Amino acid sequence: MTPEVDLAAPLRIADLLAARDPIRVTAGAAVRDRVGAARAFLSKVLGDDRAVYGSTTGFGALVGYAGRADLRDQADNTLAHLGAGHGPDIDPHVARATLLVRAWSLARGASGVSPHVIDALVAMLGTTFVPAMPRYGSVGASGDLIPLGAAAQALRGRGHAYVLGERMPAAEALRSAGLEPLPLDGRDALALVNGTSLTTAAAALALACTRAAHRAVQRLTGLLADLLGSDPQFLDERLLRAFGHPGAIAVGAAMRGFTAGLTPSGQRPLQEPYSLRCSPQLLGAAEDALRYADGVVAADLGGVSDNPLFFPGDDAVVHGGNFFGQPAAFAADVLSMVVAQVGNLAERQLDLLVDPHRNNGLPPMLAAGPGQQHGLQGVQLAATALIAEIRRDAMPASMQSLPTNLHNQDVIPLGNQAALRALDQARLLRLIVGSLAVGLRQAVYVGARPPTAPGSREVLDALTAAVPPIDPDRPLEDDVRRAADAVEELER
Template sequence: MTTEVDLAVPLRIADLRAARDPVKIVIGPQLRDRVAAGRTFLSEVLGDDRAVYGATTGFGALVGYAGRADLRDQADNTLAHLGAGQGPELDAEVVRATLLLRAGSLARGASGVSPHVIDALAAMLATTFVPAVPRLGSVGASGDLIPLGAAAQALRGRGHAYLDGVRLPAAEALARAGLEPLPLDGRDALALVNGTSLTTAATALALEEVRAAHRGVQVLTCLLADLLGSDPQFLDARLLQAYGHPGAIGVGVHMRRISAGLVPSGKRPLQEPYSIRCSPQLLGAAEDALRYVDAVIAADLGGVTDNPLFFPDEDLVVHGGNFFGQPAAFAADLLSMVVAQVGNLAERQLDLLVDPNRNGGLPPMLAAGPGQQHGLQGVQLAATALITEIRRDTMPASMQSVPTNLHNQDVIPLGTQAALRALDQARLLHLIVGSLAVGLRQAAYVGARTPTASGCAEILAALAAAVPVIDPDRPLSDDVRRAAEVVADFSVRLS
């Protein structure tokens, strides 16, 4: 069944995720009237010879010069000079989420955009059409100009696009999808590109993936503690309440629910390594950070990122900087930090699990026949490579401001780079979680005790059903991905 998305209410991350497939966009009469009123007001303003950036002026540093007299010619001028993107093309789900978010922002009625622009975006999102958008080129300051420019050009039948996953000239893709090339004037073109929709969409998608991995590591930490026979007092409610941090308190509640019934073996040290003992503090701090990102994304999903904005009821055209993506830039950089530390925790837990000096006497590398077999050795090497890839690339993008555009953009947030980087890293974190899950499943086979907590027994049973034992050795890359999905599904059911 096709998902419906109503633009009259703020978008949700679930809507952005759903847009990877065809979705039905609902445009109610009140929304249509609101957008039409903004467009009518723009016409009145232009008729009064009032200055409107991008409609009567040049762009960026050239704002002091007059724009082109013909408004359709102004649209060509707007988009042509932005055709400077480079690098690989963005994933289809990111592009479609971006255009849904752009439609949501324009539907607020403050952009002076033609109603048919929103109709065209809705029609596109009901098909499998995806503009071909280069990854590199946005600094996230006047919005995501270059990537959104490529998307707008594809909607006009210029450049390239994908239909059913096949790359085609955009005009051909439009025709096959039953879509008409989108006519634009200068204001319409600027409204399509002058927002942070790519930055926000990528950050939102990354947030969803990081949250899933964060929940998964909570589950797997409990299973690790149970298989080893650890004392669960590190999750004690009184302990975490005294700590005082809301995230740690909440994580403790969740982890106690999973580990309820865990009976310590009495064979472990009084105090476990930090990768177990301090897990609620680490994961709790991550939870507090994720709640901040939640708030930023919620604001962006319901906001208007454009310039100028039009307020017909007050006879105002207001020029400013709502296209400046600093909130999402900070949020995405924070996500990157969370990914690095949560991923580091999971990788260190895997290291503990394969080490016979710390895993309670299980065989090295959890090999069923050490020497003749190698168990988790390859998986651990890959997990180490994944976490170092993440850590190597955690320098905050939002502190890399470089003046550009004749110093018109003398400070820039670089949120697009932060957001796409966070999404890349979130996908790597997913694989690290899967690596730990495969290790835990194998530990149960090579001698770890039977879980005493019902929640831990349940996740182990789910993993055992999906991942065969490693005996003899075999390639495990598919198992890692499958285990990661099992953990993600289990975590959703518990949340």
């Protein structure tokens, strides 16, 4: 069944996740009325000879100069100079989610956009068409100009796009998808590019991926404690309430649910290493940070990102900075920190699990026949490389402001760099989580005690169904992905 998104309803992260594939988007009478009213108001304003940025003026630092007289010609004036992006194309899923966010923002009726622009975005999202958008070139200060400019051009039949995963000239892609080239005037063109929809979409997808990994690590930590026979008092409700942090209290409650019935073996040290004993404090701090990101992403998904904005009821055209992606830049940098520390935790737990000096004497690297076989050795090496990659890229982007555009953009948020990087890192974190999950499944095969908690048994059963024992050695990259899938499925 094709997912449906109503542009009159609140936009959700689940809608962006569904946009990977064709979705049915509806723009009902309420949307059409407000979009049409704003468009009629724009015509009145221009007829009154009032100044409107991008319609009667040049762009950016050239705002003091008149734009082209023909509003249709002004679309070329808007978009041509933005064809300056570089690097690989943005992930097609992110590109499609971006245009869903843009459609929702334009559908609020504050952008003065032509109704047929909404219709074109709705039609596009119902196909496999994806504009080719360059990864590099935007500073996120006047919206995600260069990648969104490439998207607008692709919708016009210029540049490149994908259909059914195949990259081709955009005009050919439109024909293949059964779409018509999108006619634009200057206001339409500027409305398509002058917002932070790429930043918002990437941040939302990064948040979803990070939250899934965060929940998975809670379950896997409980399974690790159970297989080792740890004393679960590190999850004691009194202990965590005394700690005082809401995230730790919430995470501790969830982990107690996963580990209810865990019977300590009595053979472990009184206090486990921090990767177990301090897991509710670490994951709880991550929960508090993720709640901050939840709020920022929700506000971005529910807001209008454009300049200027049109308020027909007040007879007002308001020029300002609603294209400035600072909130998402901060939130995405927080996500990067969360990803790095949760990844550190999972990688250290894997290290504990494969070490015979700390794993209750299980074989080194959990190999079924040490020396003749090597078990988790390659998986651990890859997990170490993955966390090093995440940590290397964890420098906040939101603090890298520098002036550009003749000092018109004298401060910049770099939100799309922050958000795209956070999404990259979250996807790497998922692989570290899958690596730990493969290790836990193998630990039982080579002699770890069976889990005693029903929640732990549920996780192990899912992993056992998804991943065969490593005996003999085999390539494990697919097993890592399947294990990550199996743990995530427990949350659905």
